[in-house]
Amino acid sequence: MAQLLSPPLKDDLDIVIPTIRNLDFLEMWRPFFQPYHLIIVQDGDPTKKIRVPEGFDYELYNRNDVNRVLGPKANCISFKDSACRCFGFLVSKKKYIFTIDDDCFVAKDPSGKEINALAQHIENLLAPSTPFFFNTLYDPFREGADFVRGYPFSLREGVPTAISHGLWLNIPDYDAPTQLVKPRERNTRYVDAVMAIPKGTLFPMCGMNLAFDRELIGPAMYFGLMGDGQPIGRYDDMWAGWCAKVICDHLKLGVKTGLPYIWHSKASNPFVNLKKEYKGIYWQEDIIPFFQNVVLPKECTTVQKCYIELSKQVKEKLGPLDPYFQKLGDAMLTWIEAWEDINSPAKTAPSQANGAKKDESSTKQK
Template sequence: MAQLYSSMKPTPVLKDELDIVIPTIRNLDFLEMWRPFFEQYHLIIVQDGDPSRTINIPKGFDYELYNRNDINRILGPKSSCISFKDSACRCFGYMVSKKKYIYTIDDDCFVAKDPSGKEINALEQHIKNLLSPSTPHFFNTLYDPYGDGADFVRGYPFSMREGAITAVSHGLWLNIPDYDAPTQLVKPLERNSRYVDAVMTIPKGTLLPMCGMNLAFDRELIGPAMYFGLMGDGQPIGRYDDMWAGWCVKVICDHMGWGVKTGLPYIWHSKASNPFVNLRKEYNGIFWQEEAVPFFQSVTLPKECDSVQRCYTELAKLVKEKLGKVDPYFIKLADGMVTWIEAWDELNAPNSKKRGH
C-alpha cells in the first residue's frame, strides 16, 4: 500500500525521523546559511582526510562527528569498504544513522532562491517527495500527480493511481552544473540558471546519473543499497561514487516495485571543482561507464531476492562475474559491496549498540 499524502496539508518536518549527513574536509561555515532549515535536525558529519585536523562547526547544531579513526574503531577490518579522501565516505553516515530518512548535502551547496526570490527549503521539498507516492510503472505527462495543482491526466489507468512507495528523492542544482571533466573543459563558464518547477518519477527500467550533493532517501527501505563504492585514495577511479550507488539503487528499486523521483528541490552549487583534477579522477570511469551502464540495463534479479540485502549481494556477485572481465578493480569493488552489507547488518542488527562516541 502506498503512503498516503495530501499536498494541501502542511509537510511534516520529521524532526526525529531524519538525519542530515555531510562529508567534509573543511570548516562547516556553510551551515550558517542553512541554520533556519537544519537547526532542528540531527547532523552526522563524516570528516575525510587527516583525522588529527580540527574542523569548526557553528554552535547551536546537534551533531555527531566521525573521522577516519572512528570509522576504523567502529568497523574494525570492515572499515576497508569505506573510501578515503573522497566524498564517498559519506555512506558511513548512512550506516551509523538510526533514523528512517537521510538527507545528504555537500559543503559547497547553499540555499537557492526560486524565481520569485524566495529562499527554497530544500529539506521540506525532499520530505514532500519521499512521503508522496511515485509512478514508476506508467508515466504521468503532468509530472508528479501528487504535487500541488497537479493530478493524473486523462488516460491514466485508475488501477495504477495509488502509485508506489518512494525510496529516493534526487534534487537538482542552480549555478554550477554537475558536469563531467570533458564537459567542464569545453564549457568552463556555463552556469545553470534554469529553474524548472517540476518533480517526476524516473520510469521503471530507466537508469539515472545520480548526484549525491542534494539527495534524500528512505534509509529503512533502500539504505543497504546506498553504498558509494570504493573511490578516491588508493583506487583507480573517483567521482563515480554517487553514480555507482544510483545504478545499484535504481535496479533494486525497479525489482522491488519502488519509485525514484527527480527534480525539485534546487540548491545553489557554489564551487566549480578543477576540471583537470576531475579528469584524472574520472579517466577510467569515462571508459568503464560504457560497459557498466549496459550491464545494469540488462541485469535481472531473481524472485528469491526479496530484500535489499539479498538484491545487493546478488548484484555484487554479478558485478564480479560480468564487470570483473573489464578490469580487476570491479572484483575489488564487488568484494567491497559484500563487506559493506556485512558491516551494515552488523551495525543495524536489532538491539545493536555498536556506534558513536
C-alpha cells in the same frame, strides 16, 4: 496563541555531510537545518579540527572513528573522496537521510524566495511515486496536479518513494570533458517539476542534494570504493544510483528527480577531475549496459538480498573488464555485512554509540 508546528520528520531524519573543512556553510542553512540532527563525516587527516557553528546538534566522525567502529570492515569506506559519506548512512538510526555537500548553499526560486530544500525532499519522499506509467503532468500528487486522462486507475495508488534526487543552480554537475569545453556555463533554468523516473530507466545520481528512505533502500546506498588507493573517483554517487535504481525497480519502489534546487557554489578543477574520472569515462560504456541488463531473481525479496546478488554479478560480468570490479564486488559484500552488524536489532553497537557521544562532546568543547 497559535501552536508552533514542529519541523517535519524532526525526529526521523538525519542530515549527513562529508567534509574536509570548517562547516561555515551551515550558517546559511541554519533556519532549515538547525532543528535536525547532523552526522558529519570528516575526510582526510583525522587530526585536523573541523569547526561546526554553535547551536547545531551533531556527531562528528573521522577516519579513526571509522576504523574503530568497523574494525576490519573499515576498508569498504572510501578515503579522500566524498564517498565517505556512506559511513553516515551506516551509523544513522533514523528512517530518512538527507545528504548535502559543503559547497552547496540555499537557492532562490524565480520569485526570489529562499528554497527550503529539505522540506521539498520530505514532501517528495512522503508522496507515492508512479514509475510504471508516465504521467504527462509529472508528479500527480503535487498540489494543482492529478492523473491525466488515460492513466490506468489500477496504477494510481503508486508505490512508496525510496529516493528523492534534487538538482542545482549555478555550477552544473558536469564531467571533466564537459567542464573543459564549457568552463563558463552556469545553470540558470529553474524547472518547477518533480517526476518519477520510469521503471527500467537509469539516471546519473548526484549525491550533493539527495534524500532517501533509509528503511526502504539504505543498504543499497553504498558509494563504492573511490578516491585514495583506487583507480577511479567521482563515480561514487552514480554507482550508488545505478545499484539503487535497479533494486528499486525490482522491489517496486519509486525514485523522483527534479525539485528541490540548491545553489552549487564552487566549480571543481576539471584537470583534477579528469585524472579521477578518465577510467570511469571508458568503463561506463560497459557499466551502463550491465545495469540495463541486470536481472534479479524473484528470491531477492529484500534490499540486502538484491545487493548481495548484484555484487556477485558485478564480479562475474564486470570483473573481466578490470580487477578493480572484483575488489568492488568484495567491498559491496563487506558493506552489507557491516550494515547488518551495525543495524542488527540484536546489536546496539555500544562502541559506535559511545564513540559518537565522545566525538560530539569533545568537538563542542574545542
